[in-house]
Amino acid sequence: MRALRLTAWKSEPELVEVPEPQPGPGQVVIRVGGAGACHSDLHLMYDFDAGALPWGPPFTLGHENAGWVHTLGPGVRGLEIGAPVAVYGPWGCGRCGRCRTGAENYCEDVAEAPVPGGGGGLGLDGGMAEYMLVDDARQLLPLPEGLDPVHAAPLTDAGLTPYHAIRRSWPKLDPRSTAVVVGVGGLGHVGVQILKATTAARVVAVDGRDSALDLALKAGADEVLRSGAGTAEEIRRMTAGQGADVVIDCVGSDATLALGAAATRVLGDLTIVGLGGGTLPVSFFGVPYEASVQTTYWGTRPELAEVLALGARGLVTPEFRTFALDDALAAYRALRTGGIDGRAVVVP
Ligand code: NAD
Numbered sequence: 001m002r003a004l005r006l007t008a009w010k011s012e013p014e015l016v017e018v019p020e021p022q023p024g025p026g027q028v029v030i031r032v033g034g035a036g037a038c039h040s041d042l043h044l045m046y047d048f049d050a051g052a053l054p055w056g057p058p059f060t061l062g063h064e065n066a067g068w069v070h071t072l073g074p075g076v077r078g079l080e081i082g083a084p085v086a087v088y089g090p091w092g093c094g095r096c097g098r099c100r101t102g103a104e105n106y107c108e109d110v111a112e113a114p115v116p117g118g119g120g121g122l123g124l125d126g127g128m129a130e131y132m133l134v135d136d137a138r139q140l141l142p143l144p145e146g147l148d149p150v151h152a153a154p155l156t157d158a159g160l161t162p163y164h165a166i167r168r169s170w171p172k173l174d175p176r177s178t179a180v181v182v183g184v185g186g187l188g189h190v191g192v193q194i195l196k197a198t199t200a201a202r203v204v205a206v207d208g209r210d211s212a213l214d215l216a217l218k219a220g221a222d223e224v225l226r227s228g229a230g231t232a233e234e235i236r237r238m239t240a241g242q243g244a245d246v247v248i249d250c251v252g253s254d255a256t257l258a259l260g261a262a263a264t265r266v267l268g269d270l271t272i273v274g275l276g277g278g279t280l281p282v283s284f285f286g287v288p289y290e291a292s293v294q295t296t297y298w299g300t301r302p303e304l305a306e307v308l309a310l311g312a313r314g315l316v317t318p319e320f321r322t323f324a325l326d327d328a329l330a331a332y333r334a335l336r337t338g339g340i341d342g343r344a345v346v347v348p
């Protein structure tokens with residue numbers, strides 16, 4: 001079968017012929033229905049040096065996947081061939097305290113995981129291929145009625161990651177609150193939809209591209225702002241000088257972190273989701289009092305079930321453009337130059 005493989009750090013992936021995967025005990029092979037092209041893959045191709053992560057190439061890209069059960073390894077029960085499924089992406093050890101609650105994104109025994117801190121498409125072969133080996137049947141969630149694999153794929157990362165970030169801040173998002181999403185790409189536009197679907201907060205979206213701001217409005221944003229020198233001030237003006245209760249930064253550059261610190265309210269949350277490589281100096285007068293700053297990585301498996309339910313009910317509907325496997329590299333290149341609104345989903 002054909003697969004889009006990253007073969008070295010700081011290089012573009014190649015479409016090559018590889019053997020079809022065979023499932024071992026407890027494993028499942030899915031026929032891939034959709035594999036989203038995440039900006040994190042651009043960091044893998046162009047930004048990260050060898051040694052930056054505990055795993056590395058060669059492996060097949062695509063960590064945002066859904067498809068149909070194709071073959072079952074020995075001992076797998078409870079899955080029917082042909083059933084539509086979403087793949088939960090961060091694969092932990094399955095046995096530590098975190099994994100037992102479904103928070104395999106924060107596995108505490110990564111030496112026992114199939115790959116430390118990664119999964120299919122992140123160190124192991126992912127979904128930019130006709131078939132994908134899923135390490136353990138527990139990582140497959142049945143798709144609820146009304147959701148097909150192409151629509152479900154972006155929910156597994158572009159949906160799950162902002163969902164986790166937003167869900168942990170729910171107590172701060174009441175009808176008087178303001179939430180800001182910085183960076184309205186694949187993750188950010190779904191983040192706007194999730195905020196609208198799960199909270200009554202006012203939602204402000206910030207991006208540097210006009211087409212992204214149009215998408216934010218379509219996704220339900222109450223206000224949109226073009227990012228620039230005066231953006232934090234504008235957010236303070238909109239909030240009677242107080243600032244935003246929650247800022248979800250889907251970029252993570254020096255500029256957006258500074259914006260977040262300047263725009264967050266006292267006692268608010270500034271959550272860094274983007275891997276933009278920026279740093280935020282923390283000092284007594286540098287960040288608002290009792291503002292909490294955190295990074296988040298992906299989400300939990302129970303949260304993915306919740307996101308799939310939001311998708312099936314039509315409350316969260318990622319915008320996407322499909323690409324053939326032959327055009328997957330073109331999709332990444334377009335993503336890199338701001339040519340994708342929403343998500344690019346590769347349909348092998
Ligand atoms: P994307 O390319 O689809 O979207 C990024 C958006 O940010 C674009 O719309 C772009 O115009 C906008 N942007 C860039 N610089 C900006 C600035 N200075 N101000 C305002 N907007 C700006 O990317 P994506 O796939 O949504 O991923 C976003 C980030 O999140 C990436 O860094 C990715 O690696 C990271 N990510 C993190 C996790 C996690 O678990 N923490 C999961 C997935 C992706």
Ligand code: ZN
Pocket residue numbers: 038039040041063064157
């Ligand atoms: Zn991702």
Ligand code: ZN
Pocket residue numbers: 092093094095096097098099104106107108109110
């Ligand atoms: Zn674990």
